[in-house]
Amino acid sequence: MLRQHFQMLARYNTLANRRLYEVCAQLSDAERKSIRPAFFKSIHGTLNHIMVGDRIWMTRFEGGNIASTGLNAILYEDFDQLWEARVLEDQRIETFISTLTDEFFSRTIEYRNNQGNIHADPANLLLAHFFNHQTHHRGQIHDLLTQTEIAPPVLDMHRILRP
Incomplete structure (x- = not known):
């Protein structure tokens, strides 16, 4: 049951990202990068x-082993490159989730967070x-879009996944 649930979430993630990026593409680069009251300063920063x-x-x-440093990193200055990377990452996520076994769900994952603390969580x-x-x-991006001329997309899970 868990695998099916997470497969649904992975599919929702892909479709919600697609809708969000389609709307964000309607903004100018300057508008996407405009500094706004948000954790990551802009729509572009939050997408990154x-x-x-x-x-x-x-x-x-x-x-793999990776620390969660650089959470505000801009991996892609160019929006089209970011969108292309988003599509590939969403495919990676859906593929990974489709291969999960019961063994994965019973694992504990040890990691170092951005404060340098080591945690082990289910x-x-x-x-x-x-x-x-x-x-x-x-x-947050949905809210930032309300500060522009472009209407934010509907991102409700039941509406996106509705057959």
Whole structure:
């Protein structure tokens, strides 16, 4: 049951990101990078932060070791390159989730956070956090879009996944 639930979240993540990027593409580069009251300073900065977080967690889920430093890094200055990377990362996430076994859900993942502290948490908890983190920051971008001339997209899960 957990695998099916997380597969649904992975699919939602892909579709929600697609909708969000389609709307953000309607903004000028200057508008996307305009400094606003947000953790990561702009729509562009927040889109990059989601990518940073995704790559950190995916590396950990896949057995790699990576610290969560540089959470405000701008991985891609160019929006089109960021969008292309987002599409590839979402494919990576969906593929990974589709291969999960019961063994993965019973694992504990040890990692070093951005304060340098070492934690060991259940994989299923961290996977839930992973998807919640994306939703949290998409919500911030949704709010930042209300400060522009472009209407934010509908991101409700039941509306996006509705057949």
